[in-house]
Amino acid sequence: MLQDKIAQYSDEIHAFSAGTADELEQFRIRFLGTKGIIKDLFEEFKTVSAEEKRVLGKVLNEFKKLAEEKYNQLKDSLSNTGSSRQTHGDLTLPGNGLELGARHPLVMVRTEIIEIFKKLGFNVAEGPEIEDDWHNFSALNFPEEHPARDMQDTFFISLSKGEGDQGSESVALRTHTSSVQVRMMEQGKPPFRAIMPGRVYRNEAISARAHCFFHQVEGLYVDENVSFADLKQTLFYFVQELFGEDTKVRFRPSYFPFTEPSAEMDISCTICKGAGCQMCKHSGWVEILGCGMVDPNVLENCGIDSKKYTGFAFGMGIERITNLKYEIRDLRMFSENDIRFLKQFKTELI
Numbered sequence: 001m002l003q004d005k006i007a008q009y010s011d012e013i014h015a016f017s018a019g020t021a022d023e024l025e026q027f028r029i030r031f032l033g034t035k036g037i038i039k040d041l042f043e044e045f046k047t048v049s050a051e052e053k054r055v056l057g058k059v060l061n062e063f064k065k066l067a068e069e070k071y072n073q074l075k076d077s078l079s080n081t082g083s084s085r086q087t088h089g090d091l092t093l094p095g096n097g098l099e100l101g102a103r104h105p106l107v108m109v110r111t112e113i114i115e116i117f118k119k120l121g122f123n124v125a126e127g128p129e130i131e132d133d134w135h136n137f138s139a140l141n142f143p144e145e146h147p148a149r150d151m152q153d154t155f156f157i158s159l160s161k162g163e164g165d166q167g168s169e170s171v172a173l174r175t176h177t178s179s180v181q182v183r184m185m186e187q188g189k190p191p192f193r194a195i196m197p198g199r200v201y202r203n204e205a206i207s208a209r210a211h212c213f214f215h216q217v218e219g220l221y222v223d224e225n226v227s228f229a230d231l232k233q234t235l236f237y238f239v240q241e242l243f244g245e246d247t248k249v250r251f252r253p254s255y256f257p258f259t260e261p262s263a264e265m266d267i268s269c270t271i272c273k274g275a276g277c278q279m280c281k282h283s284g285w286v287e288i289l290g291c292g293m294v295d296p297n298v299l300e301n302c303g304i305d306s307k308k309y310t311g312f313a314f315g316m317g318i319e320r321i322t323n324l325k326y327e328i329r330d331l332r333m334f335s336e337n338d339i340r341f342l343k344q345f346k347t348e349l350i
């Protein structure tokens with residue numbers, strides 16, 4: 001019977017008291033919500049006879065008023081004592097943790113690379129990201145109109161001063177950190193022993209495997225009697241420090257305009273240990289850097305006597321190395337700033 005139900009619910013409402021905003025909200029949903037008891041009672045009311053309606057209509061409206069008044073009254077009293085309740089609250093609840101930032105994985109790996117080369121006596125140097133043609137290409141022995149310039153799809157910057165002006169100077173976002181080698185050699189005197197980390201840009205469609213910007217660490221060692229054996233030993237030491245002593249290396253002949261001879265260095269896949277996986281395309285080897293003996297033309301372009309001095313250079317992508325260390329399969333993650341990705345790299349701050 002509708003009337004009995006109303007009487008029962010009224011008792012419940014009279015007896016109810018809310019200790020927290022949550023409990024009060026539960027009360028509101030139960031009685032006053034869109035799928036609540038009062039809604040149901042009104043539905044049921046539609047089914048009673050006209051005669052009953054006359055009596056019950058009044059009863060039901062009063063019941064509704066009771067629920068609303070109770071709700072408002074509890075809401076008022078909660079918000080009056082609320083501030084003290086909320087701050088003192090339940091002292092057994094865990095506190096709100098202090099969110100600490102995390103190092104970006106690329107920064108962590110860059111720091112690690114720098115630390116290893118520091119132990120070998122390498123300094124750290126930097127150069128500009130907006131470069132002229134000389135430092136990015138010409139001084140590095142890329143002949144004008146030579147197809148080698150197309151090896152790296154370049155973002156050129158237009159310097160034209162107005163209509164009709166083609167812009168006399170060619171300026172671009174650097175395509176590699178090798179430009180910093182040139183700046184360093186032009187400005188100083190040998191010996192040089194430095195690594196040069198920095199961001200580089202290439203006109204590539206963005207995908208899991210390519211991005212329009214990424215990070216490199218360049219290395220340069222110029223002195224008297226520097227040989228390819230020095231290059232190999234330096235890079236071998238670096239790999240063992242970074243990836244562990246059981247990591248193997250191999251050098252494959254390659255071509256860069258600014259080194260002669262040139263090579264690419266592979267390491268045994270750190271993920272499958274050579275057994276074959278997606279990362280090494282089932283070859284067991286992953287390329288991590290390009291290197292070679294600095295071409296005498298480059299030394300001369302920078303005002304260094306190539307009869308007296310020799311040197312080696314290398315350049316590696318930090319993203320590639322980070323992928324190998326942390327098994328990251330999508331380059332885009334490095335620049336999306338997704339906190340769920342970045343949070344995973346919480347370590348001791350170095």
Ligand code: PHE
Pocket residue numbers: 175176177178218256259290291292313314315316
């Ligand atoms: N600059 C080359 C690249 O970006 C890498 C490299 C650096 C190769 C130094 C040889 C020596 O691919």
